[in-house]
Amino acid sequence: MKKAFAFGCILAAAAYAAGFVLPFDFDVIFGAVTAVLIITAIIVSGLAVSGAEQRANYHSETKEGRHARLKMAAVFFCAALPSAVCLLITLL
Numbered sequence: 001m002k003k004a005f006a007f008g009c010i011l012a013a014a015a016y017a018a019g020f021v022l023p024f025d026f027d028v029i030f031g032a033v034t035a036v037l038i039i040t041a042i043i044v045s046g047l048a049v050s051g052a053e054q055r056a057n058y059h060s061e062t063k064e065g066r067h068a069r070l071k072m073a074a075v076f077f078c079a080a081l082p083s084a085v086c087l088l089i090t091l092l
Helices: 002-021 026-045 051-060 063-091
Strands: none
Touching: 002 026, 002 063, 026 063
């Protein structure tokens, strides 16, 4: 998780630098980065499926596969945290 958070900090710094070059406001850039990472975490974790599909996935995958999938979702969420904090700072 530390590596994911560090990657998120680097990504937030890159988004901050891009704010000086691109014709968009900082809140739009930080919001886009945060949204992409959180939506990716939702898709990877399987939260965007119905109850029947989630039940089928639960019974068809192994415990290790489920653990790896949820760990990957946590990595994307941790990478989104620095950009989300920067988004809140720019909005306030």
